[in-house]
Amino acid sequence: MRSAGVKWIGWAVLIAGLVLYPRLLGIYYTNLFVTLAVFGLYSVSFNMLLGYTGLLSFGHALFFGAGGYGAALALKHLTGISLLTAVGIGLLAAVVLALLLCPLVVRISGTAFCMLHLAFGQLMHMLAMKLRNITGGEDGIGGFPLPAVLSFDMKVPSNFYYFAMAVLGLSLWLMWFFTKTPFGQIQVGVRENAKRIDYLGFRITQTKAVVYVTAAAFAGVAGAIYALFQNLISADSGFHVMVSFAPVIMTMIGGIGSFFGPIWGAAIFQILEEVTSRFTDRVELVVGLILILTILFAPGGLAGLIQYVKQRWFAPKAGLEKAV
Amino acid sequence: MDPTTAMYVAQGIHGLAYGMILFLVASGLNIIFGMMGILNLAHASFFMLSAYFCYQFILWTGNFWMALVLAPVVTAFFGILVERFLLRKVHALGHLGELILTMGVSLVVLAGVKIFWGTESLPIKIPPLLEGLVKLRGLDYPIYRLFIIGLALVVLVLMALLLYKTRLGKIVRAAVSDPDMVDALGINMRRVFMLVFGVGTWLAGVAGVAIAPILTVFPGLSDQMGMDAFIVVVTGGFGSLAGAFIVSIVFGLLSSYGVQFLSQLAPLLMFIFMAVVLAIRPMGLFGERE
Numbered sequence: 001m002r003s004a005g006v007k008w009i010g011w012a013v014l015i016a017g018l019v020l021y022p023r024l025l026g027i028y029y030t031n032l033f034v035t036l037a038v039f040g041l042y043s044v045s046f047n048m049l050l051g052y053t054g055l056l057s058f059g060h061a062l063f064f065g066a067g068g069y070g071a072a073l074a075l076k077h078l079t080g081i082s083l084l085t086a087v088g089i090g091l092l093a094a095v096v097l098a099l100l101l102c103p104l105v106v107r108i109s110g111t112a113f114c115m116l117h118l119a120f121g122q123l124m125h126m127l128a129m130k131l132r133n134i135t136g137g138e139d140g141i142g143g144f145p146l147p148a149v150l151s152f153d154m155k156v157p158s159n160f161y162y163f164a165m166a167v168l169g170l171s172l173w174l175m176w177f178f179t180k181t182p183f184g185q186i187q188v189g190v191r192e193n194a195k196r197i198d199y200l201g202f203r204i205t206q207t208k209a210v211v212y213v214t215a216a217a218f219a220g221v222a223g224a225i226y227a228l229f230q231n232l233i234s235a236d237s238g239f240h241v242m243v244s245f246a247p248v249i250m251t252m253i254g255g256i257g258s259f260f261g262p263i264w265g266a267a268i269f270q271i272l273e274e275v276t277s278r279f280t281d282r283v284e285l286v287v288g289l290i291l292i293l294t295i296l297f298a299p300g301g302l303a304g305l306i307q308y309v310k311q312r313w314f315a316p317k318a319g320l321e322k323a324v
Numbered sequence: 325m326d327p328t329t330a331m332y333v334a335q336g337i338h339g340l341a342y343g344m345i346l347f348l349v350a351s352g353l354n355i356i357f358g359m360m361g362i363l364n365l366a367h368a369s370f371f372m373l374s375a376y377f378c379y380q381f382i383l384w385t386g387n388f389w390m391a392l393v394l395a396p397v398v399t400a401f402f403g404i405l406v407e408r409f410l411l412r413k414v415h416a417l418g419h420l421g422e423l424i425l426t427m428g429v430s431l432v433v434l435a436g437v438k439i440f441w442g443t444e445s446l447p448i449k450i451p452p453l454l455e456g457l458v459k460l461r462g463l464d465y466p467i468y469r470l471f472i473i474g475l476a477l478v479v480l481v482l483m484a485l486l487l488y489k490t491r492l493g494k495i496v497r498a499a500v501s502d503p504d505m506v507d508a509l510g511i512n513m514r515r516v517f518m519l520v521f522g523v524g525t526w527l528a529g530v531a532g533v534a535i536a537p538i539l540t541v542f543p544g545l546s547d548q549m550g551m552d553a554f555i556v557v558v559t560g561g562f563g564s565l566a567g568a569f570i571v572s573i574v575f576g577l578l579s580s581y582g583v584q585f586l587s588q589l590a591p592l593l594m595f596i597f598m599a600v601v602l603a604i605r606p607m608g609l610f611g612e613r614e
Binding site for chain 2 (some may be wrong): 050056058107108111112114116118120122123241245246252256259282285287288289290291294295299
C-alpha cells in the first residue's frame with residue numbers, strides 16, 4: 001500500500017514539474033527540453049530493437065527521417081489537416097518504410113543487420129538530396145504551416161512544449177506497456193535464446209518483424225515532432241549518419257536493456273553537448289572520447305553503474321545472512 | 325579503335341583503378357573481420373589518416389616515393405596501438421562493444437585530422453615520373469591510374485605469398501577457421517591478432533596514399549570509401565578474400581559505367597546490387613557464415 005502511494009506521489013510530482021517547467025525556466029530551456037524529449041523517445045525506440053531483441057542498427061535515422069518528411073510533406077501539401085494527423089502521417093510513413101524493409105532484414109542479424117541499415121540510411125540520405133522537387137534537396141522542407149491545436153497557437157514555444165510532451169509521453173507509455181505484455185516477454189526470450197523460443201512454438205521471424213515495425217513507428221513519431229518543432233526537415237537533420245549514431249551513443253551512455261536508460265543517456269548527452277559547445281566546437285572529439293571511455297570503463301552505461309554502486313555499497317548484508 | 329570503343333575502354337580502366345583501391349581497403353577490413361570477428365568501423369579512418377601522413381611527408385621531404393613507403397607503416401603503427409590498448413580490452417564484451425569502440429575511434433581520428441590539418445582539401449602532386457598520358461594502340465591513358473592498378477596487383481601478390489607461402493600465413497589461415505584451436509596449440513594468438521590488425525591497416529594505408537593525388541586530401545575522404553568498403557565486404561561475404569576481390573572490381577566498373585549511362589542513379593546501383601545479393605544469400609556471395 002505504502003509503495004503504491006509513494007508511486008502516485010512520484011507521478012504527481014513529475015507531472016507538476018513538467019507542467020510548470022516552461023514557466024520556471026523560460027523559452028531557451030523549454031526548447032532544449034523538447035529536443036531532449038524527442039531524442040529520448042527516439043533512443044527508447046532504438047533500444048527496443050537493441051535491448052529487447054538484440055538487433056543493433058546503424059540506420060535508425062531511416063525512420064526518424066521518414067517520420068519527419070511524412071509530417072512536413074503532409075502539412076505542406078494537404079490543406080486543413082490537424083497537427084495530430086500530420087504526426088500520424090509521419091508515423092505511417094515510417095511504418096510503411098519498415099514494412100518494405102521487413103522481408104529482407106528480419107532474416108539477417110548481427111553485423112549484417114547493422115551494416116545493411118547503415119547502407120539503407122545512406123541511401124535515404126542520398127535520395128533526399130537528389131529528389132529535389134519532392135524533398136527540397138539539402139535545403140529541405142521548411143516554413144510549412146503549423147495549424148493550431150484546440151485554438152492554442154503552436155508557434156508559441158510553451159504551447160508547442162505541451163503538445164510535444166503529450167504526444168511523446170503517450171508514445172513512451174505505449175512502448176512501456178508493449179514491453180510488459182506477454183508478447184514483450186517473448187522479445188526478451190528471442191534475445192536470450194532464440195532456439196528455445198522457437199522450440200516453445202513461437203515464431204521468431206514474425207516476432208522480430210513486429211518489434212521492428214513498432215520501433216520504426218515510434219522513431220517516426222519522434223522524427224515528426226522534431227520536424228514540427230524545428231519547422232524544418234532536411235536531408236542532414238533527418239537522415240544524416242550522425243542522426244543514426246545519436247541513439248547508439250545515448251543508449252550506450254544510459255545503459256542497454258534498461259527501458260528508461262536511453263532517456264537518461266539522452267539527457268546526459270544533451271547536457272554534455274550543451275556544456276562542451278560553449279567551450280569548443282569539436283563535437284566529434286567529445287562524442288568519440290565519451291564513447292571510448294564509456295565502453296572501456298562503464299560498459300553497462302549509467303544503469304550498469306548505478307546497479308554496481310547499489311550492489312557494492314547499498315546491498316543488504318548478504319554475507320551475514322549466509323553465516324547465520 | 326574508333327572513339328566510342330576508346331571511351332568504353334578508358335571508362336573501364338577508370339573503374340578498374342577504383343575497384344583496385346577499393347579492394348585494398350576492403351581486403352584489410354575483411355582479413356581483420358575474418359580472423360578476429362571485428363567489424364572495424366575505423367578502418368576507413370586509417371585510410372584517410374594515411375593520406376594525411378602522405379601529405380605531411382611530402383611537405384617535409386618533397387618525395388612521393390618515400391611517403392608511399394612510410395605513410396602506410398606509420399598508419400599501421402597507429403592501428404596496432406588501437407588494437408593493443410583499446411580493442412583488446414573490450415573483446416570480452418562481444419560485437420557491440422567493438423563496433424561502438426571503433427566508431428568512437430573513427431570520430432576521434434576525424435576530429436584529430438581537423439585539428440592538425442584543418443578542413444580544406446589539400447592537394448598532392450602526382451610525381452613527375454607518373455605524370456601525363458601514355459599512348460597504347462591509339463588510346464591515351466593517364467599513367468597514374470595504370471600505376472594504381474599495378475601497385476594493387478603487386479600488393480595482392482605480396483599478400484598471397486605471405487598467406488600461402490609463409491609460416492605466419494599458415495597460422496593466419498588456420499586462425500580464420502578456428503582461432504581457439506590455434507590458441508590451444510600454443511601459438512600466441514594475441515600477438516597474431518595484433519599483427520593481423522597492423523597488416524589490415526597497412527593495406528588501408530597503401531590505398532590512402534595511392535588515391536590521395538587523385539582526390540586530394542580532405543576530412544570527408546573516409547566517408548565514401550568506408551561505405552563502399554563495407555558494402556563490398558558484406559556483399560562479397562565476410563572473411564572471403566576472393567569475394568572481396570570480385571565484388572570490388574564489379575563495383576568499380578559499375579560506378580564508372582553507371583556515371584556514364586545513368587548519372588543520377590549511379591550511386592544507387594551498388595545498393596541495389598547488395599540488396600539483391602543479400603536477399604538471395606544473407607551470408608554474401610562467397611561467405612560461409614553470417
